[in-house]
Amino acid sequence: MTIGRKWWRTFGQQVLLVILTFAMLYPLLWMVAGSFKSNATIFTTAHSLIPNQLNFENYTIGWKGFAGISFGTFFYNSFIITLAATIGSVVSSTIIAFGFARIKFTGKKLWFVCMMITMMLPFEIIMIPQYIMFNWFGWINTYWPLILPTFFGAPFFIFLIMQxxxxxxxxxxxxxxxxxxxxxxxxxxxxxPLVVPAMMTCAIFSFYWRWDDFMGPLLYLNKPQLYPVSMGLKMFSDPDSVTNWSALFAMSTLSIIPVFVIFFMFQRYIVEGISTSGLKG
Structure with missing residues (x-):
C-alpha cells in the first residue's frame, strides 16, 4: 500500500511538472510554430502548434533583411557587441573582485558599499547623463557606449566573483x-584558474543580457547597418503598413539559438559558480 501511494505521488508530481513545463514553453513553441506558417494564417490558426504547411521561405525572406542589409549583418553586429562586452565585464569584474577580496586599502568598505548601491540604481536614472556624456565624446552611432562601460566592472559580477x-x-x-x-x-x-566557474557564470549572464539588450542600441545607434539583432527584429514591425509576422517569428527563432547553445554548453558552471560563491561571506 505504501509503495502504491508513493508511485501515485511520484506520478502526480511528474504530470504536474510536465504541465508547468508546457505552460512555460508554450509562448516559445507558439513562436517557432508561427515561423513556419503563412502570414495570413498565423493568427487564424493561433490555437494550433502544428502548421498546416511548412513555409521555409519565411526564413529566406526574413534573412534578406531590409534596404539591402541582410539579417546576417545584424547577427554579426550582435556578436561583436556581445563578445566584446562580455570579455570586458568578466575580466574587469574579476580584477576588481580580487582587489576587494584580497587587498587591504584605505576606504575599502566605503567603496564596496558604493559599488553595491549602484546595483539599486535603475537604468532610467543614469540613461540621460550617460547619453549626454557619450554625445560629448562624439560616440553616438558607434559601439563604444555599449562596450566601453563594461571594462569598468559590473557590480553583480564583482560581488559574485568576490564571494x-x-x-x-x-x-x-x-x-x-x-x-x-x-x-x-x-x-x-x-x-x-580557481574562479573559472564563477567567471563562466558571469560570462553566460553577460552574453544573455547583452544579446537581448534593446534600450542601449536604441539610444546610441541610428544607422541600420550598425543595428544588432534586437533592433533588426524591431524593423519588421511597421505600424504604417502590414507587418510580416512570419518572417519576424522566423528571425526571432534564429536569434534565440546562440543563447540556447551558450546556456547548454556551460550550464554546469551556473550551478557550480552560484552555489560555491555563497559558501563563505
Missing part, C-alpha cells in the same frame, strides 16, 4: 608569496 574568491584559503596566497610570487602572479596563476 567565490573568499572561499579560497588565504594560506595559498601566503605560500605563493614565500615562493616568490608577486601579487599579479598570485592573481593570474592561482586565483583565476
Amino acid at each position: 567565490f574568491i573568499r572561499t579560497i584559503p588565504q594560506e595559498i596566497d601566503e605560500a605563493a608569496k614565500i615562493d616568490g610570487c608577486s601579487r599579479f602572479m598570485i592573481f593570474s596563476r592561482i586565483i583565476v
Whole structure:
C-alpha cells in the first residue's frame, strides 16, 4: 500500500511538472510554430502548434533583411557587441573582485558599499547623463557606449566573483608569496584558474543580457547597418503598413539559438559558480 501511494505521488508530481513545463514553453513553441506558417494564417490558426504547411521561405525572406542589409549583418553586429562586452565585464569584474577580496586599502568598505548601491540604481536614472556624456565624446552611432562601460566592472559580477574568491584559503596566497610570487602572479596563476566557474557564470549572464539588450542600441545607434539583432527584429514591425509576422517569428527563432547553445554548453558552471560563491561571506 505504501509503495502504491508513493508511485501515485511520484506520478502526480511528474504530470504536474510536465504541465508547468508546457505552460512555460508554450509562448516559445507558439513562436517557432508561427515561423513556419503563412502570414495570413498565423493568427487564424493561433490555437494550433502544428502548421498546416511548412513555409521555409519565411526564413529566406526574413534573412534578406531590409534596404539591402541582410539579417546576417545584424547577427554579426550582435556578436561583436556581445563578445566584446562580455570579455570586458568578466575580466574587469574579476580584477576588481580580487582587489576587494584580497587587498587591504584605505576606504575599502566605503567603496564596496558604493559599488553595491549602484546595483539599486535603475537604468532610467543614469540613461540621460550617460547619453549626454557619450554625445560629448562624439560616440553616438558607434559601439563604444555599449562596450566601453563594461571594462569598468559590473557590480553583480564583482560581488559574485568576490564571494567565490573568499572561499579560497588565504594560506595559498601566503605560500605563493614565500615562493616568490608577486601579487599579479598570485592573481593570474592561482586565483583565476580557481574562479573559472564563477567567471563562466558571469560570462553566460553577460552574453544573455547583452544579446537581448534593446534600450542601449536604441539610444546610441541610428544607422541600420550598425543595428544588432534586437533592433533588426524591431524593423519588421511597421505600424504604417502590414507587418510580416512570419518572417519576424522566423528571425526571432534564429536569434534565440546562440543563447540556447551558450546556456547548454556551460550550464554546469551556473550551478557550480552560484552555489560555491555563497559558501563563505
